[in-house]
Amino acid sequence: MPALPSASARTVLVPVLVPLFALVIALPATATAASAADRPDRHPERDWMGSTIPLHEPVIPDAVPSPTPTASVEGVDVSSHQGNVNWSALWARGVRFAYVKATEGNFYRNPYFTQQYNGSYNVGMIRGAYHFATPDDSSGANQANYFIDRGGGWSKDGKTLPGVLDIEYNPYGSTCYGKSKSAMVAWIRDFLNRYKARTSRDAVIYTTTGWWKQCTGNYSGFGSKNPLWIARYASTPGPLPAGWAYYTFWQYTSSGPVVGDHNKFNGTYTRLKALANG
Known part of the structure; x- marks a missing residue:
């Protein structure tokens, strides 16, 4: 002993x-x-809204959306990939809203965020911020806090749209970030709940129908509260994920003028302002 x-x-x-x-x-x-x-294993400067889609889903180059009476407002989304953006040129082409990548995971903030976020606002656009999710890094609540604290919040100034959760194919590994369908749904819910608690707004969900079916089992529980931003590079948005009867935003191309990613808001400019005002 x-x-x-x-x-x-x-x-x-x-x-x-x-x-x-x-x-x-x-x-x-x-x-x-x-x-x-x-995180030297990560490349956040190469990750933006839709950057993973061409590797996994069909893409129609130079897609032109079929005209509809409702989807009349043109928008763009940008990240550090675009650097300093020529907002005046976009405004002249009829672009009236913009979303800017603010953060990724809990380790990256877009170094061009200030120029892009303030620049779009200064030319008259309604703008918002989005978060590129990496659910294998940290909890949904943790990433929502990181996003809000670095530009992803919301203010009722009539020119700020609710934040976006960009949840798409994993650029670093397994498609669903190593999570089961139920675990992925729980992670998304954790992010959305924290965002709502801190900002009073329901965050927009950006995704593709293919990813949503594969990684959440086509979960339908978010459609009643969270606006849908569907990504499909074609002339129509195609079938939507379960729970949503319509889309709010549609990213229809990654090869548009001035900056690549162009979008349609599914409504009039008056309705877009209403979304900003909450």
Whole structure:
């Protein structure tokens, strides 16, 4: 049987163990403050709304949406991929709304966010921010907080649209980020609930029907509250995921003028302003 340490040894051990224990307790808090430098395995500058789609779904180059009486408002989405955007040129072409990538996971903020977010606003566009989700990195609530704290919030100024959860094919590995269908639904719900609690708005969900079916089992529970942004590079948006009777936004091409990604809002400009106002 090993001998017990002497009294003097025990008194020496105590001050050594306490700082070590405190360090262990502190680790989870510091782990949430990641940065792109902490994730050399990631390439957030190459991830934007729809960047993964051409590898997984059919794409019709230079798709032109079939004219409809409702989808009349043109918009764009941008990320660091576009750098400093010529917003005046887009405005001259009739673009009236913009979404800007703010964050990815809990480790990246778009370095061009300020120019893109403020620049679109300054030419008169209604604008919003989106978050590129990486559900294998951290919880939905954690990423919602990261997004909101870095430009993804909402204000009732008549020119700010609710934030977007960009949930699409995994650019780093398995299609569904290693999650079961039920676990993916739970992750999305966690993000949406935190976003709603902090901003009072229901976030928009950007996805494709193919990914949604594969990774959530075509879950229908978000359609009554969360607007749908459907991605399909074709002349029509095609079948929608379960739970949504209509789309709110449609990304119809990745090769539009000035910047690649162009979208239609499924309504009039008056309805777009109403969405901004909540």
